Amino acid sequence: MLKNQIEEILKRHGIKAQKIHIERLIKNIEPISEALTPVLLESIVLENLTIGDSYFFRDIQTFEKLRKILKERPSWNILSIGCSRGEEVYSTAIVCNEAGVECSIKGIDVNFQRISQAKVGCYNFWSVRFLSKKQIEKYFDVVDGKYCVKKQYRHNIEFFHGNILDAGHSFLGKHERFDIIFIRRVLLYIERIDEAIQKISSLLKDDGFLIFGAGEYFPEVLEHFSPAFNDVGTFYKKMSKQSEHTEIKTIKSTFLGRHKNLTEIEKLESEKQQEIEIAKLLKKTFEGIELEERIKLVEEYLSKKAFQKAYDIVKESCKKYQTNYLLWKYKTLIELELNDIEDAKQSLQCALFLNSVDDEIWQIKHALDFRTKLKK
Template identity: 30%
Template sequence: MLVIDEHYYNRLRDIIRVRVGIDISCYSKSFIARRVEFRMNIYNIKDYNDYLRLLESSDEVNAFVANLSINVTEFFRDPDVFDRFKELLKGYSSARIWSVGCASGEEPYTIAIIAKDNGVRCSILASDINKNAIEYAKKGLYPSKSIRNVPKDILAKYFTLTGDRYAVRNDVKDMVTFEVRDITKSIYTGQFDFIFCRNMLIYMDHVSKERIINNICNAMKPHSYLILGKSEYVHNCSMLSCIDTKAKIYMKV
């Protein structure tokens, strides 16, 4: 794996900050190194300086930032997590939900479908740092591989086959507002009943993880829920109590 020394890392960070206004220092250096190596291989670039020059002088900087978004996603990914979410949702007649790092939109649309299917009025904010992923999500059109976990009755009820793709029904799309947003800088105060932040923290450094968790806690109502990825957990946060160790669900106390 490519190893980036401090000098080159700082140059990379500064180029991206100046050109697109995004601070990559929240990500772990090993994660950034893997992303750089991936982009260099696309261009068959062997020298790190050559790649930095490419970032400075072309649209590659936008492609690199887009590559930071974690796009491994599908509808009803980890069905047991959504089963648990459905149980918790039964206590609500309406709910405000935030899907952090929503990538191409499968997660927030899954949330919307569950809420609608259970008669819960729901307003969902879905955010990601990758503007291309957000534009894709807004269209609500997905290949068959994205819907492989969708139950047949749900597929028939909330999707329409359009050519070789599945379109999310408009009344489901209307429940979701998509935004390009950097979670490390997001500030809300007590707005959300549920926040999904799955499979993002594992790519962040320790300081950034703490900052993100703090921002999320500030955006949570009392007794609301945070749902993390299955390999993620919260350290030493007095505001959160884990209520499901398997599904990684925390309640704000």
């Protein structure tokens, strides 16, 4: 009964969650299930099975690119989807203020508690941990141990509880369209990605920008959007054929030409190869990400069983952060999942050398030894 209720809530919001996370939640709340109202149960599910971690100026290179784009016009209408506790919204407001442009910003999240916190605009140190002392003093007032966003960065900001995929949006104007939409670390948890992208495209102005989290890549996006910068990156622009990224356009046209005389099976293989080529091009999106962000992104892709996407990131990350045992552990695990036994053995040696007391590494070793025996 409880499981069915939770699955219905997730289905209603179009959210994906791992079976192990659902089972853990059921175990935790089963003793009090009779006291849970439908509203309270929904709040608990969304709090525990959707991502809520964020901090100010997450993916700093994204905000550096935002500063460049803001120079194009004097005013902007901005939407933040999955805004959590508001760190992204206020970070954007700060950048707009410093750029000397007018910005109207709306944030939306399915979690009522997080939206309530966003409206207050006061945070624990965790949310400002990557800011310098000078930045903290400039952007925040410290009140009872909380870091509260200063008044000059709160103008023209609104927060709303809701799901962007719902049919009606009372918080949107009848014909309201946005210049910029943030949707970072959200599509990872959405079941109907095609539907979400079409919805977002309809909410953007013809020359509007869509902003993903660093390292995120969804092939479906390229049907409606094209990378806004020559280095690809996390910014996409609502696409016309004229604005499509040159290299991506070349890849598409090359594979389209091949499709004419192919069988259905050959077409599927060709489409898969096209996606691989575009993924290589988009690999630059995570080159500027710091270690903590890389690890979180890998973990998010692992939770989705998107092993190839996780591997693209962890492989590059191991080159940059050669002494981080967690990266080598994940690399071993992914190579094992991809049945790349020889590379997995080498990665495991690095992980064990860097941290021989991690039980999970030894569990992976046992699994790798077993897989090696089977292969023989």
